[in-house]
Amino acid sequence: MKMLVGSNLERVLAAGHFAVTAEVGPPRGPDPGDVKKKARILRGVADAYNVTDNQTAVVRMSSIAASKILLQEGLEPVMQMVCRDRNRIALQSDLLGASALGLRNVLCLSGDHQSAGAGGKLKGHPGAKNVYDIDSIQLIAVVKGLRDQAMQEGGDSISPAAPFFIGAAWTPLGPPEKFRTIRLAKKINAGANFIQTQAVYDIKRFAEAVRRAEDMGLTDRAAILPGIIVPRSAGMLRYMNASVPGVEVPDEIIQRMKDASDPQEEGIKIALELIVAVKSLSGIKGVHLQAIEAEGLLPDLIKAAGLLPRPHVY
Amino acid sequence: MQYSVLTSSNDVPDTGPGILARKTVECALILGQMCMVDGIKELNQDTEVVVLYCQHGLCDEAKASAWSEQACGLSVRAIMMPCSSKIEVPYILRILESGTDAVEIVACPEKSCKFLVGSLRTEKRVEYVRGLLEKIGYAPERVGISRRLAQSPQELIVLAKARADAVRPFGINPMKKGEQQ
Amino acid sequence: MIFAEWKPLDELIDKLEPHKKVLLAGCATCVAECAAGGEKETETLAPLLRMALKKKGHSIEIVTATIERQCEWEFVEELAEKVAGVDAIMSIACGIGVQALAERFDPVPVYPGVNTSALTIREEAGIWAARCAACGDCVLGETFGYCPIARCAKSLLNGPCGGTRKNGKCEVNEDVDCVWSLIVERAERRGRLESLSILRKPKDWSNSRHGGPKRVIREDLRQ
Numbered sequence: 001m002k003m004l005v006g007s008n009l010e011r012v013l014a015a016g017h018f019a020v021t022a023e024v025g026p027p028r029g030p031d032p033g034d035v036k037k038k039a040r041i042l043r044g045v046a047d048a049y050n051v052t053d054n055q056t057a058v059v060r061m062s063s064i065a066a067s068k069i070l071l072q073e074g075l076e077p078v079m080q081m082v083c084r085d086r087n088r089i090a091l092q093s094d095l096l097g098a099s100a101l102g103l104r105n106v107l108c109l110s111g112d113h114q115s116a117g118a119g120g121k122l123k124g125h126p127g128a129k130n131v132y133d134i135d136s137i138q139l140i141a142v143v144k145g146l147r148d149q150a151m152q153e154g155g156d157s158i159s160p161a162a163p164f165f166i167g168a169a170w171t172p173l174g175p176p177e178k179f180r181t182i183r184l185a186k187k188i189n190a191g192a193n194f195i196q197t198q199a200v201y202d203i204k205r206f207a208e209a210v211r212r213a214e215d216m217g218l219t220d221r222a223a224i225l226p227g228i229i230v231p232r233s234a235g236m237l238r239y240m241n242a243s244v245p246g247v248e249v250p251d252e253i254i255q256r257m258k259d260a261s262d263p264q265e266e267g268i269k270i271a272l273e274l275i276v277a278v279k280s281l282s283g284i285k286g287v288h289l290q291a292i293e294a295e296g297l298l299p300d301l302i303k304a305a306g307l308l309p310r311p312h313v314y
Numbered sequence: 315m316q317y318s319v320l321t322s323s324n325d326v327p328d329t330g331p332g333i334l335a336r337k338t339v340e341c342a343l344i345l346g347q348m349c350m351v352d353g354i355k356e357l358n359q360d361t362e363v364v365v366l367y368c369q370h371g372l373c374d375e376a377k378a379s380a381w382s383e384q385a386c387g388l389s390v391r392a393i394m395m396p397c398s399s400k401i402e403v404p405y406i407l408r409i410l411e412s413g414t415d416a417v418e419i420v421a422c423p424e425k426s427c428k429f430l431v432g433s434l435r436t437e438k439r440v441e442y443v444r445g446l447l448e449k450i451g452y453a454p455e456r457v458g459i460s461r462r463l464a465q466s467p468q469e470l471i472v473l474a475k476a477r478a479d480a481v482r483p484f485g486i487n488p489m490k491k492g493e494q495q
Numbered sequence: 496m497i498f499a500e501w502k503p504l505d506e507l508i509d510k511l512e513p514h515k516k517v518l519l520a521g522c523a524t525c526v527a528e529c530a531a532g533g534e535k536e537t538e539t540l541a542p543l544l545r546m547a548l549k550k551k552g553h554s555i556e557i558v559t560a561t562i563e564r565q566c567e568w569e570f571v572e573e574l575a576e577k578v579a580g581v582d583a584i585m586s587i588a589c590g591i592g593v594q595a596l597a598e599r600f601d602p603v604p605v606y607p608g609v610n611t612s613a614l615t616i617r618e619e620a621g622i623w624a625a626r627c628a629a630c631g632d633c634v635l636g637e638t639f640g641y642c643p644i645a646r647c648a649k650s651l652l653n654g655p656c657g658g659t660r661k662n663g664k665c666e667v668n669e670d671v672d673c674v675w676s677l678i679v680e681r682a683e684r685r686g687r688l689e690s691l692s693i694l695r696k697p698k699d700w701s702n703s704r705h706g707g708p709k710r711v712i713r714e715d716l717r718q
Contacts, residue, residue, distance in 0.1 A: 083649070084649070088697060110649050110651060110656040110657075111649075112658070112666075113648045113649060113658075113666070113667040115667055115668075116667075130649075132649045132650045132651070133697070133698075133700070134697040134698075135649065135650075135651040135652055135653050135654070135656075136653075136656070137653040137694060138652070138653065138694070138695075138696065138697045141694060141696075142697075153697060169657060170657075171657030174655070174657050174658075174659050175659050175660075175661060175663055175673075175676060176655075176659075176663075176676050176679045176680065178679075178683075179655070179679045179688070179691070182688070182691065182692055183653070183655075185692065186653060186692055186694055189692075189694065190694055198657055245657060245658045245659055245660050245661070245666050246657050246658075246659075402535065403535070403539045404535060404538035404539050404542065407539060407542040407543055407546070408538075408542050410542070410546065411542040411545060411546055446504075446539075446543055449504045449505075450504055450508075450543060450546060450547035450550065451547070451550055452546065452550070488546070488549060488550045489546055489549055
């Protein structure tokens with residue numbers, strides 16, 4: 001992979017290391033201290049840190065602001081950008097702003113519909129007008145245009161070009177399954193450089209999907225990082241299996257959490273096994289770790305997986 | 315107890331419309347007996363119930379398009395329909411708007427409807443009207459449906475009485491002229 | 496058809512409370528097809544509203560009239576004789592009809608009795624589903640007859656998103672099929688799956704409401 005942007009994530013992957021990314025959820029409030037707290041916990045455990053963009057359509061500190069705070073704390077952000085709330089004008093404008101602030105990685109997503117509201121736990125804004133002016137794949141192409149042609153979607157130029165290492169999401173087990181790899185190809189053709197997947201629990205099925213991607217030559221053109229979410233309880237896994245599209249949790253894993261005397265410990269064990277399993281798959285270039293509102297679990301997990309210290313690549 | 319009859323059974327021939335009259339008298343007698351048994355107190359005003367019944371809901375000997383009966387605080391007006399599915403939502407509402415306290419619909423049981431899905435549709439409409447009544451603060455009990463086949467007039471009146479009983483706790487229809495609430 | 500549903504009855508009652516004589520105007524086209532504003536519905540709503548207002552101590556006279564379409568002046572004119580003497584009109588036609596009556600019968604206030612919300616087909620008795628979003632740039636030729644603008648919650652042109660449920664329903668509304676699942680399946684059945692690998696570029700929304708309020712002039716049809 002030739003260096004497009006020179007972000008830490010890109011350099012780590014280009015050097016052939018098994019990359020680690022972790023997710024940081026911005027606070028539901030304006031206090032930069034909340035972001036700094038998470039930065040302190042997670043400093044040094046990953047090569048880049050995803051900052052979510054009003055995830056589940058819940059208003060939180062903006063991804064661009066929280067990303068900048070992380071950057072100031074010495075962590076490299078992956079700014080997530082959804083298409084739900086901003087039209088192509090706002091998206092491109094924020095991309096230029098993000099670039100000006102030193103942000104170099106962006107993950108392009110369609111974004112949860114505003115009826116989501118944190119799975120019914122919060123009120124959210126279900127009455128909001130949604131935007132969805134462009135979709136995630138069109139956004140990837142837009143970012144690529146800003147980077148490689150110094151050109152906006154509408155045809156006007158920008159000066160200079162805005163360098164971004166472009167990420168996209170993949171839900172390999174979502175129906176219609178056969179099409180998911182074709183859609184992955186679309187994203188990579190549009191310009192995606194790295195891929196983070198929906199949470200993986202069923203290694204066998206995931207491996208099959210990765211093989212299909214490999215057959216299409218996709219694993220050489222973009223770095224695939226499977227998502228690993230640390231299980232906290234059997235209930236959480238059952239919920240995810242039933243209600244989170246694209247997440248398939250084998251019964252054995254749910255049973256293990258159910259039978260565990262210390263669910264937290266068992267969850268970490270399971271996460272570790274998953275990391276080891278995906279690491280062994282050909283075509284997998286790293287791992288993307290999520291511990292929703294439990295970032296404190298990640299440093300020990302990453303250490304136990306033998307993935308520390310993170311490499312310094314210059 | 316007070317009751318009025320349309321005609322006296324002694325003057326009535328045993329065929330045709332006379333049969334209706336005879337049945338009517340018999341209903342009155344039955345109602346009278348029921349009143350004695352139940353000890354129903356007379357109301358200041360009769361509870362008015364309109365019974366809309368499918369022609370097949372009434373046994374053959376007493377078919378007529380409309381008849382009425384009054385006894386023990388209950389005033390029943392019965393109207394025969396070719397099929398209960400001819401009863402539309404506006405009709406039910408207009409009957410209630412005119413001041414009737416309750417409407418009882420007698421429709422054929424599910425598998426017996428001669429028009430296959432007629433009585434099923436009627437039931438859905440009754441549910442719909444009950445929902446509408448509730449939304450405007452009227453008791454949904456003011457409309458009801460029974461699924462019956464080949465009833466005698468007496469049996470229809472019993473159904474009307476049951477409907478009147480269901481509605482009595484809610485008082486008279488607010489639409490009765492000069493009445494508030 | 497243009498799809499509408501009754502506004503909450505409380506809202507209608509509040510609006511009519513200050514009035515003495517109201518014309519409840521129905522329309523025999525779209526809103527009749529979706530059981531919201533046709534003659535039957537005017538005959539349902541009129542007694543219902545009278546009963547509701549009577550219970551609140553208001554005697555109101557509600558007269559009803561249903562015309563073929565409230566979006567054509569020649570039919571709207573038929574209401575003129577009924578409007579004389581009313582102090583308000585409630586129209587249960589779509590927003591177009593409400594505005595036509597408001598324009599023709601000014602200064603009589605015209606209240607909407609329904610919320611117009613979609614362009615639908617009646618799938619079967621009692622079920623209406625959105626089919627068209629009036630986006631002004633129809634892509635049905637590329638999506639095998641399924642509209643991704645109206646039927647995808649995110650209006651994706653390069654769907655499906657990661658939210659398709661296991662049973663093929665949309666993440667946002669479980670009563671609704673993921674339309675991109677349907678598009679993919681149909682493409683596959685016709686041996687045209689590769690056509691969905693082409694990146695569809697961002698849509699030009701300017702021929703819809705997004706381009707500003709539409710006013711179209713056809714000189715060839717003007718008199």
